[in-house]
Amino acid sequence: MAKLSIEDLKKIKESVQASVTLREGGYRARVNVHMGTCGLASGARAIMTAVLDEIQKRDTKDVVVVTSGCAGLCNREPMITVERMGEPPVKYVDLTPDKMRQIFSEHVLEGKIVEKSALAIGSETTF
Amino acid sequence: MAARVFRSHILMCAGTACVSCGAFKVRERLEKELKDRGLDQEVRVVITGCNGFCAEGPIMVVYPEGIFYGHVKPEDMPLVVEEHIMKGRPVPRLFYKEPVKKEAIPRMKDIPFFGLQVLRVLRNRGLIDPESIDESIAKDGYVALHKALTQMTPEQIIGEVKESGLRGRGGAGFPTGEKWEECRKYDRFPKYVICNGDEGDPGAFMDRSVLEADPHAVLEGMAICAKAVDSHEGYLYVRAEYPLAIKRVNMAIEQARNYGLLGKDIFGTGFDFDAFVYPGAGAFVCGESTALMFSLEGKRGMPRAKPPRSAEAGLWGQPTVLNNVETFANVPQILLHGAKWFNSLGTEKSKGTKVFSLAGSVNNIGLVEVPMGISLRSIVFDIGDGITGGRKFKAAQLGGPSGGFVPESLLDTPVDYESLEATGAIMGSGGIVICDEATCMVDSARFFTDFCVDESCGKCVPCRTGLLVMLRTLEDIVEGRGQEGDVEFLDDLGRHIVRMSHCGLGQSAPNPVLSTIRHFRQEYDEHIREKRCRSLVCTALIRFRVNEEKCKMCGLCLKACPVGAVTWERKKPARINLDLCTKCKSCIRACKFWAIE
Numbered sequence: 001m002a003k004l005s006i007e008d009l010k011k012i013k014e015s016v017q018a019s020v021t022l023r024e025g026g027y028r029a030r031v032n033v034h035m036g037t038c039g040l041a042s043g044a045r046a047i048m049t050a051v052l053d054e055i056q057k058r059d060t061k062d063v064v065v066v067t068s069g070c071a072g073l074c075n076r077e078p079m080i081t082v083e084r085m086g087e088p089p090v091k092y093v094d095l096t097p098d099k100m101r102q103i104f105s106e107h108v109l110e111g112k113i114v115e116k117s118a119l120a121i122g123s124e125t126t127f
Numbered sequence: 128m129a130a131r132v133f134r135s136h137i138l139m140c141a142g143t144a145c146v147s148c149g150a151f152k153v154r155e156r157l158e159k160e161l162k163d164r165g166l167d168q169e170v171r172v173v174i175t176g177c178n179g180f181c182a183e184g185p186i187m188v189v190y191p192e193g194i195f196y197g198h199v200k201p202e203d204m205p206l207v208v209e210e211h212i213m214k215g216r217p218v219p220r221l222f223y224k225e226p227v228k229k230e231a232i233p234r235m236k237d238i239p240f241f242g243l244q245v246l247r248v249l250r251n252r253g254l255i256d257p258e259s260i261d262e263s264i265a266k267d268g269y270v271a272l273h274k275a276l277t278q279m280t281p282e283q284i285i286g287e288v289k290e291s292g293l294r295g296r297g298g299a300g301f302p303t304g305e306k307w308e309e310c311r312k313y314d315r316f317p318k319y320v321i322c323n324g325d326e327g328d329p330g331a332f333m334d335r336s337v338l339e340a341d342p343h344a345v346l347e348g349m350a351i352c353a354k355a356v357d358s359h360e361g362y363l364y365v366r367a368e369y370p371l372a373i374k375r376v377n378m379a380i381e382q383a384r385n386y387g388l389l390g391k392d393i394f395g396t397g398f399d400f401d402a403f404v405y406p407g408a409g410a411f412v413c414g415e416s417t418a419l420m421f422s423l424e425g426k427r428g429m430p431r432a433k434p435p436r437s438a439e440a441g442l443w444g445q446p447t448v449l450n451n452v453e454t455f456a457n458v459p460q461i462l463l464h465g466a467k468w469f470n471s472l473g474t475e476k477s478k479g480t481k482v483f484s485l486a487g488s489v490n491n492i493g494l495v496e497v498p499m500g501i502s503l504r505s506i507v508f509d510i511g512d513g514i515t516g517g518r519k520f521k522a523a524q525l526g527g528p529s530g531g532f533v534p535e536s537l538l539d540t541p542v543d544y545e546s547l548e549a550t551g552a553i554m555g556s557g558g559i560v561i562c563d564e565a566t567c568m569v570d571s572a573r574f575f576t577d578f579c580v581d582e583s584c585g586k587c588v589p590c591r592t593g594l595l596v597m598l599r600t601l602e603d604i605v606e607g608r609g610q611e612g613d614v615e616f617l618d619d620l621g622r623h624i625v626r627m628s629h630c631g632l633g634q635s636a637p638n639p640v641l642s643t644i645r646h647f648r649q650e651y652d653e654h655i656r657e658k659r660c661r662s663l664v665c666t667a668l669i670r671f672r673v674n675e676e677k678c679k680m681c682g683l684c685l686k687a688c689p690v691g692a693v694t695w696e697r698k699k700p701a702r703i704n705l706d707l708c709t710k711c712k713s714c715i716r717a718c719k720f721w722a723i724e
Contacts, residue, residue: 051134055132
């Protein structure tokens with residue numbers, strides 16, 4: 001391989017950065033895909049694939065995807081919860097991969113809530 | 128091209144400690160489970176260098192949540208994948224549990240062991256894959272080298288290192304910048320840069336872990352040093368007992384060469400530097416600089432008289448800089464963040480951080496990096512979380528066979544070169560072995576002297592013969608033949624050896640004896656006058672008699688005895704039949720009440 005220049009170093013750094021940000025905990029938004037048995041049965045895996053695909057296509061570096069179990073509203077699965085830094089979490093229901101992609105571009109990246117798929121804003125009260 | 132995105136990274140520690148307790152088997156099972164569930168395109172398993180918390184191994188950390196799992200086994204993997212990776216429910220059974228309060232702490236950053244450390248040398252440990260140069264570059268690897276080659280003169284590099292106050296991390300604490308400056312002023316070529324990875328102290332594993340976790344940082348430091356002193360060839364002397372470290376360094380060298388970060392015309396600046404690994408055969412004396420260089424030349428590893436210092440006439444008689452692994456690993460960050468950033472931490476004469484390997488009778492065994500000036504007490508009781516089994520602290524052994532024992536009363540000593548030396552111990556390369564009340568100080572001194580007798584190269588009389596005489600005297604004491612005056616004799620002889628030996632090995636070998644005499648004189652006197660070993664270590668001084676007042680009649684000694692020498696009945700103190708007893712000490716280890724004398 002040819003000699004590296006400092007620009008090459010920067011390029012390598014940027015291309016690997018996404019991994020490293022993930023391990024450092026710095027992120028703009030967190031997409032929580034509910035993957036309990038009910039979620040999985042209604043197609044949560046396809047939702048997950050769609051999010052990861054969007055992140056990869058857009059080269060997004062600061063969105064973290066996590067999974068959680070059943071959110072308690074099994075008949076409206078697949079569900080996700082989107083949490084942007086410093087904003088209350090929003091739950092989305094009855095998702096399809098296309099809806100997921102729309103939520104990703106509008107809410108996750110731009111901060112505009114996609115109202116037609118949204119269920120509620122804010123967390124449930126827990127004791 | 129964007130790198131493939133994974134939603135989760137599972138970082139498996141693959142330092143020597145975790146590998147030896149089965150990390151690779153766990154990884155195999157984990158990867159299989161992920162594949163079986165079609166998750167291998169979503170979740171990435173990364174192999175990292177030593178995470179530091181060796182006591183909890185094998186270790187894995189799941190990101191983005193940063194959940195820490197300890198003591199994982201292959202059969203735990205289906206559960207982790209099913210629950211945590213699929214459903215996002217971390218598995219509490221595998222969390223780290225705080226030994227005193229038994230509280231489970233899921234997140235790595237909340238565990239006190241990690242929370243109190245300041246990571247500079249170890250900043251990438253457990254966070255990047257040491258076998259991938261790209262991950263190192265993502266964490267600013269080789270940026271400092273670029274700065275050194277394009278924006279700095281050799282004088283500026285040396286000036287920055289001098290101003291930072293970095294001192295040799297191998298133990299002696301010689302100012303690094305001064306060493307480089309001296310080497311630079313000789314106009315004889317070629318010059319050499321050597322990295323000393325011949326970590327020989329029993330219980331020390333800092334250098335190994337740095338080489339295993341972040342080999343590129345060391346290579347980068349060496350290349351920067353080469354630029355500063357105008358050298359084009361470097362050697363890493365790593366002991367052959369560190370196969371994983373050697374493998375990873377060789378891999379790192381290969382990758383760096385492919386990227387043109389080692390070899391000819393680095394970054395197109397016209398500067399050449401290449402590095403090679405030399406596996407050492409593991410002689411303790413080869414950690415001494417001149418002996419190491421002879422060994423590198425293919426000769427017998429024996430020190431020679433100094434001066435001339437290595438900076439003037441080192442490897443093959445040429446000017447040479449020799450620094451420790453940790454010293455080199457500090458260098459890139461000094462150039463990157465500046466001398467002021469580096470010396471903002473530490474005490475007046477000791478700047479930056481120091482890596483210690485914490486071992487012995489302490490709850491959290493592992494690799495820790497702390498700011499200079501922190502107290503030993505904080506290392507032992509906050510980071511180390513106290514002594515195992517609720518026993519009492521007796522001493523901290525620092526610096527291995529060249530170091531000394533620090534007693535409880537001096538535990539508030541700040542960690543810096545001068546303060547530690549004042550206690551009779553030394554900073555050393557960073558091995559700390561914690562001794563509890565079941566450790567006999569006389570016997571420990573005997574152990575280290577025995578080690579030094581084995582490792583003495585035999586070139587000079589004080590070390591070769593003097594240490595042997597000390598060992599014989601110590602053996603007499605632990606075997607019950609000690610006489611009045613032995614301690615004074617040991618003290619006097621020890622001081623002579625320190626003064627008259629040829630190299631660092633002999634000059635420091637009596638330290639364990641001298642420091643135990645200084646701080647634990649009473650134990651010596653008990654061995655000699657009362658023929659008693661309070662820690663019940665020295666077999667010849669144990670009577671194997673049950674103290675009826677202390678005996679709680681629990682019968683544990685009966686179960687432990689392999690030869691049936693213990694007689695015990697319910698509600699009666701145990702008895703030991705001395706005709707049958709083989710003095711194996713099983714009963715002593717079993718007894719919870721120190722009832723056997």
